[in-house]
Every structure is written in C-alpha cells, then in structure tokens.
Amino acid sequence: DTGVSQDPRHKITKRGQNVTFRCDPISEHNRLYWYRQTLGQGPEFLTYFQNEAQLEKSRLLSDRFSAERPKGSFSTLEIQRTEQGDSAMYLCASSPPGYEQYFGPGTRLTVT
Amino acid sequence: QKEVEQNSGPLSVPEGAIASLNCTYSDRGSQSFFWYRQYSGKSPELIMSIYSNGDKEDGRFTAQLNKASQYVSLLIRDSQPSDSATYLCAASYNQGGKLIFGQGTELSVKP
Numbered sequence: 001d002t003g004v005s006q007d008p009r010h011k012i013t014k015r016g017q018n019v020t021f022r023c024d025p026i027s028e029h030n031r032l033y034w035y036r037q038t039l040g041q042g043p044e045f046l047t048y049f050q051n052e053a054q055l056e057k058s059r060l061l062s063d064r065f066s067a068e069r070p071k072g073s074f075s076t077l078e079i080q081r082t083e084q085g086d087s088a089m090y091l092c093a094s095s096p097p098g099y100e101q102y103f104g105p106g107t108r109l110t111v112t
Numbered sequence: 113q114k115e116v117e118q119n120s121g122p123l124s125v126p127e128g129a130i131a132s133l134n135c136t137y138s139d140r141g142s143q144s145f146f147w148y149r150q151y152s153g154k155s156p157e158l159i160m161s162i163y164s165n166g167d168k169e170d171g172r173f174t175a176q177l178n179k180a181s182q183y184v185s186l187l188i189r190d191s192q193p194s195d196s197a198t199y200l201c202a203a204s205y206n207q208g209g210k211l212i213f214g215q216g217t218e219l220s221v222k223p
Contacts, residue, residue: 031208033210040120040216041215041216042116042213042214042215042216043156043211045210045211048210050208056209089155095208098208099144099146099161099204099207099208100146100158100161101146103148103155105154105155106154106155
C-alpha cells in the first residue's frame with residue numbers, strides 16, 4: 001500500500017501529558033499537511049511543509065503545538081501539555097507539486 | 113477570514129435519484145476546488161477536483177464551478193446507498209497551499 005500512513009491510529013492521554021503523532025506521506029509527494037477535525041466540522045488547517053521547510057502555520061495554532069519534517073520525508077506533530085479541547089482527529093495529507101491532497105487514516109486523540 | 117459554506121443537511125434522496133450538493137466561498141482569489149467524501153469515522157477521500165469554470169464529469173459525479181457567483185456544486189447521478197456519507201467542499205487560494213473546508217453536507221440515500 002503506497003498511501004499516506006499515520007501512527008498511532010488512536011491515542012488516549014491524560015490532560016497535561018505530551019503526545020506525538022507521526023505521518024508518512026506518499027513517497028513522491030513533496031508537500032505534507034496537518035489538519036485537525038472535530039465532530040460535525042470540516043478539517044481545519046494546522047500547518048504544512050514543502051520538503052523539510054515549514055511554509056505556513058495557522059495563526060489559531062497554540063504554541064503547545066509543534067511540527068517537524070526533518071529530512072523531508074515523514075513528519076511529526078507534537079502537542080505539549082494536552083488539554084481536553086485538543087481531543088480531535090488529527091489528519092495528515094500529502095500532495096505532489098500540484099493541487100490534489102490525499103489524506104491518511106488519521107489519529108484520533110482523546111484527552112481525559 | 114476566508115470561508116467555505118455548505119448546507120449541513122442532512123440531504124435525503126431515494127436510490128437512483130440525482131443528489132445535488134452545493135458550496136459557496138468568500139475569497140474571490142480561490143483558484144482550486146475539491147470535493148471529498150467522508151464516511152463516518154474515516155478520513156476524507158478525494159472524489160473530484162475542479163479548477164476552471166464549467167462542468168467536469170467523472171463517472172456518476174459532475175462538479176460545476178462558477179467563479180463569478182463563487183459557487184461550486186457536486187451532482188451525483190444514480191445515487192446508491194453506498195454514497196451515503198458526508199461530502200466536504202474545499203478551496204485553495206494558491207497552488208498547493210492549504211485547503212479551507214466547509215462544514216460538510218451529510219447525504220443519505222434511501223433504498
């Protein structure tokens with residue numbers, strides 16, 4: 001399977017803990033995106049990379065969130081000091097040099 | 113604030129009918145438009161992209177774009193129960209940039 005993969009698929013954590021998610025894009029795609037989706041809403045943009053460069057980060061994104069793509073391949077999204085409001089589906093997408101973005105299966109985060 | 117608006121539904125159609133899903137966007141600079149299908153508990157799946165005014169057909173799906181009216185639509189012909197899902201409209205205002213999503217329209221196709 002050559003689609004976008006995400007790990008873990010589910011994460012339950014206690015408030016105040018740090019969590020890290022991983023995304024592996026489709027191999028020939030140089031752009032990688034992170035989105036967050038809550039129930040009944042469309043995905044909300046968080047940040048995106050072209051190769052290893054982070055090109056844009058949402059102004060709505062708390063400083064507790066950080067993302068990296070150190071070698072231009074996989075990416076990690078870390079949330080520090082999690083809050084209950086961080087509970088959501090975290091989606092990763094990738095695209096070739098063009099327009100169409102393809103999503104991975106997502107990581108469902110539950111903060112208790 | 114760039115926005116994409118969709119009627120949240122639910123939209124209910126009988127099997128075999130045409131389902132019509134609509135979307136408007138606020139940013140006239142938007143260049144690219146996409147329709148994603150999302151089954152409950154799953155991630156969005158790209159079904160159509162459209163970049164220029166007019167119609168684009170792919171199997172049972174037709175996307176329509178009217179940039180003057182800032183309006184995008186998706187028609188699903190011969191609707192099947194397996195088409196029951198939430199349909200997300202998204203816009204991008206620069207090449208390969210972030211997507212702005214609507215809240216999605218829930219479609220229910222009744223046998």
